[in-house]
Amino acid sequence: MFSKVLIANRGEIALRIIRACKELGVATVAVHSTADTDAMHVRMADESVCIGPPAGKDSYLSVPAIISACEITGAEAIHPGYGFLSENAEFVQIVEDHGLKFIGPSAAHIRMMGDKITAKKTMIDLGVPCVPGSKGGVANLEEAHQIADAMGFPVIVKATAGGGGRGMKVAKTKADLDVAFGTARSEAKSVFGNDEVYIEKYLMLPRHIEVQVFGDGRGRAVHLGERDCSLQRRHQKVFEEAPGPCITPEIRAEIGKTCADAVAAIGYEGAGTIEFLFERDEFFFIEMNTRLQVEHPVTEAIFGIDLVKQQLRVAAGEEMTLHQDELSIKGHAIEVRICAEKLPNFTPCPGKITTYHAPGGLGVRMDSALYDGYTIPPYYDSLIGKLIVTGRDREGALARLKRALEELVIDGVDTTIPLFHALLREEAVLTGDYDIHWLEKWLEVHTFE
Numbered sequence: 001m002f003s004k005v006l007i008a009n010r011g012e013i014a015l016r017i018i019r020a021c022k023e024l025g026v027a028t029v030a031v032h033s034t035a036d037t038d039a040m041h042v043r044m045a046d047e048s049v050c051i052g053p054p055a056g057k058d059s060y061l062s063v064p065a066i067i068s069a070c071e072i073t074g075a076e077a078i079h080p081g082y083g084f085l086s087e088n089a090e091f092v093q094i095v096e097d098h099g100l101k102f103i104g105p106s107a108a109h110i111r112m113m114g115d116k117i118t119a120k121k122t123m124i125d126l127g128v129p130c131v132p133g134s135k136g137g138v139a140n141l142e143e144a145h146q147i148a149d150a151m152g153f154p155v156i157v158k159a160t161a162g163g164g165g166r167g168m169k170v171a172k173t174k175a176d177l178d179v180a181f182g183t184a185r186s187e188a189k190s191v192f193g194n195d196e197v198y199i200e201k202y203l204m205l206p207r208h209i210e211v212q213v214f215g216d217g218r219g220r221a222v223h224l225g226e227r228d229c230s231l232q233r234r235h236q237k238v239f240e241e242a243p244g245p246c247i248t249p250e251i252r253a254e255i256g257k258t259c260a261d262a263v264a265a266i267g268y269e270g271a272g273t274i275e276f277l278f279e280r281d282e283f284f285f286i287e288m289n290t291r292l293q294v295e296h297p298v299t300e301a302i303f304g305i306d307l308v309k310q311q312l313r314v315a316a317g318e319e320m321t322l323h324q325d326e327l328s329i330k331g332h333a334i335e336v337r338i339c340a341e342k343l344p345n346f347t348p349c350p351g352k353i354t355t356y357h358a359p360g361g362l363g364v365r366m367d368s369a370l371y372d373g374y375t376i377p378p379y380y381d382s383l384i385g386k387l388i389v390t391g392r393d394r395e396g397a398l399a400r401l402k403r404a405l406e407e408l409v410i411d412g413v414d415t416t417i418p419l420f421h422a423l424l425r426e427e428a429v430l431t432g433d434y435d436i437h438w439l440e441k442w443l444e445v446h447t448f449e
């Protein structure tokens with residue numbers, strides 16, 4: 001095992017990783033911007049290094065500063081968390097060139113999956129079912145029309161380099177395609193610096209189902225079932241659960257094996273997520289995320305496994321201790337993402353936390369870097385906490401979520417907590433009967449009084 005690991009991230013995920021390191025007896029180095037001097041991850045780590053001014057590009061995304069922090073402190077490995085540099089193949093290459101270990105997959109695998117067209121082609125070759133669409137990039141409007149006409153509308157134009165729900169535009173009819181194609185391209189160019197786009201059939205009633213996989217980098221891999229993340233706003237998840245309410249053990253075993261075999265075949269190392277749209281009992285691959293995901297705790301909860309410890313072990317060259325026949329699901333888990341945002345428009349709302357009280361009790365996990373008197377800086381993502389509950393079944397998890405939300409106190413800034421109180425009064429949420437478009441439609445008509 002490593003003796004010292006640097007965590008190239010902030011907020012709840014930095015704490016999450018520090019906790020796993022501590023339990024393995026690994027010393028930790030936090031890095032932080034000048035805006036995060038008082039942040040909890042800095043306090044909890046054994047050492048900390050200031051790596052730059054507030055803006056992410058000058059600190060948490062500054063590769064020279066992070067590599068220097070490793071050299072100064074003698075850290076042997078870097079855990080990237082999610083976001084920031086977690087899916088940056090160039091960064092991984094630089095880390096390795098400096099004789100350090102990146103805790104995650106190889107640069108080649110990140111590159112393969114980061115380009116969505118290459119990812120889709122790879123998955124098709126590996127026998128993973130994909131959303132029907134263009135074979136590769138679509139060069140111009142004429143080609144876009146030919147493909148869309150042949151496939152039938154609606155279609156979605158997506159950025160090859162896309163992520164975070166950006167660079168995606170839907171064309172409901174032929175008349176919308178010119179605008180959708182143009183805006184997806186220009187958004188892709190400005191956000192990702194690459195204007196290549198491709199076209200997919202736009203599915204009308206799918207659920208978002210993603211499969212957690214884990215590989216040892218030597219050709220063995222397992223799956224840890226699925227998560228249903230269908231409740232989304234602007235293609236971003238807000239409420240996630242495992243197991244998926246509409247996935248049977250037979251369906252799980254089948255799609256899980258397909259995914260585990262696919263990542264085993266490419267010699268993938270560490271945690272990954274294969275994302276699908278699921279409609280009428282059919283899976284359609286959309287992308288693979290080559291990192292730990294925000295919603296990983298729901299999988300940990302039902303499998304009783306610490307995914308970050310597994311990442312650390314495999315990265316350190318130890319044997320992967322996960323075996324498919326020993327992995328079984330117990331209960332049902334739900335995560336809600338709590339953001340410092342003002343409803344109904346979800347406007348970011350940074351500021352000082354006057355009171356913070358985390359819920360507790362059986363089956364409740366609160367992953368957050370908040371504390372009384374902490375000031376949320378305005379420079380970063382608005383996610384301030386994840387409340388994860390586990391119950392004997394879905395009904396038990398929902399009851400526990402309601403109870404835990406009632407205990408949770410975050411005063412001083414507006415948060416999305418009222419969204420979850422309201423959702424827990426909705427029949428569709430209580431029965432699990434929704435698709436990826438449900439929340440957007442509900443938000444159009446719901447008023448938060």
Ligand code: ADP
Nearest residue numbers: 162163164165166200201202203208235286436
């Ligand atoms: P990103 O990498 O930006 O998150 P994804 O490809 O993972 O993009 O898609 C994010 C979300 O966008 C999906 O969970 C789904 O809600 C929606 N989406 C993507 N592709 C399609 C499609 N072909 N049909 C319908 N919805 C889609």
